[in-house]
Amino acid sequence: xxxxxxxxxxxxxxxxxxxxxxxxxxxxxxxxxxxxxxxxxxxxxxxxxxxxxxxxxxxxxxxxxxxxxxxxxxxxxxxxxxxxxxxxxxxxxxxxxxxxxxxxxxxxxxxxxxxxxxxxxxxxxxxxxxxxxxxxxxxxxxxxxxxxxxxxxxxxxxxxxxxxxxxxxxxxxxxxxxxxxxxxxxxxxxxxxxxxxxxxxxxxxxxxxxxxxxxxxxxxxxxxxxxxxxxxxxxxxxxxxxxx
Numbered sequence: 001x002x003x004x005x006x007x008x009x010x011x012x013x014x015x016x017x018x019x020x021x022x023x024x025x026x027x028x029x030x031x032x033x034x035x036x037x038x039x040x041x042x043x044x045x046x047x048x049x050x051x052x053x054x055x056x057x058x059x060x061x062x063x064x065x066x067x068x069x070x071x072x073x074x075x076x077x078x079x080x081x082x083x084x085x086x087x088x089x090x091x092x093x094x095x096x097x098x099x100x101x102x103x104x105x106x107x108x109x110x111x112x113x114x115x116x117x118x119x120x121x122x123x124x125x126x127x128x129x130x131x132x133x134x135x136x137x138x139x140x141x142x143x144x145x146x147x148x149x150x151x152x153x154x155x156x157x158x159x160x161x162x163x164x165x166x167x168x169x170x171x172x173x174x175x176x177x178x179x180x181x182x183x184x185x186x187x188x189x190x191x192x193x194x195x196x197x198x199x200x201x202x203x204x205x206x207x208x209x210x211x212x213x214x215x216x217x218x219x220x221x222x223x224x225x226x227x228x229x230x231x232x233x234x235x236x237x238x239x240x241x242x243x244x
Contacts, residue, residue, distance in 0.1 A: 002131040007156035008166035009137030012184040017134040018045025019230040025093040034133040035099030042134040047092040047216040059116035072115035080123025164192035
């Protein structure tokens with residue numbers, strides 16, 4: 001089961017992804033939480049301190065002359081399984097966490113790190129992995145080179161019109177993937193036109209409280225409506241996975 005969470009910034013993608021990863025792990029699943037948002041976030045939502053150290057150069061190599069999506073491959077003699085074991089970090093509840101590094105201050109994320117993560121995940125064929133991915137808010141990244149592994153994309157919207165604009169743009173750009181709409185911060189508003197959600201995550205003040213305290217929502221407020229809604233989302237995913 002390989003899920004990516006996409007959408008406009010500020011819609012709750014990171015909280016949903018981190019909570020979903022831990023709930024799946026608590027249900028006995030082998031979970032890889034994949035962080036493809038270069039801003040700090042998913043590690044904190046999981047309950048760990050994100051590292052600012054990018055994956056080193058040399059894991060993925062670049063071949064000049066090829067189209068950019070095809071130009072990066074794992075270096076010869078390098079295997080996805082070995083690099084995953086070397087660079088992934090343990091997170092609470094048995095989740096495994098992998099990211100290419102984080103942007104701090106005016107620095108930027110090295111391209112080789114992003115592509116190394118992509119190639120590690122693409123090459124991870126071991127049965128039993130559930131992958132939950134937090135994607136950069138920029139639609140160009142979502143539509144670019146990092147989603148070949150995903151089986152299902154959840155497009156998160158809020159009642160705000162700006163999130164619907166982003167969702168429709170993603171619908172146009174991600175035509176090769178099955179997209180499922182997910183309403184976040186829902187308070188009973190009417191759905192955006194042509195963006196009816198399959199699941200709803202309610203508005204919940206405890207999310208802001210947990211963020212202010214710097215602790216995962218699932219730890220600070222385990223009985224919160226958001227945790228309950230993500231738990232139901234996990235049930236839907238597991239039932240769909242069991243159905244084939």
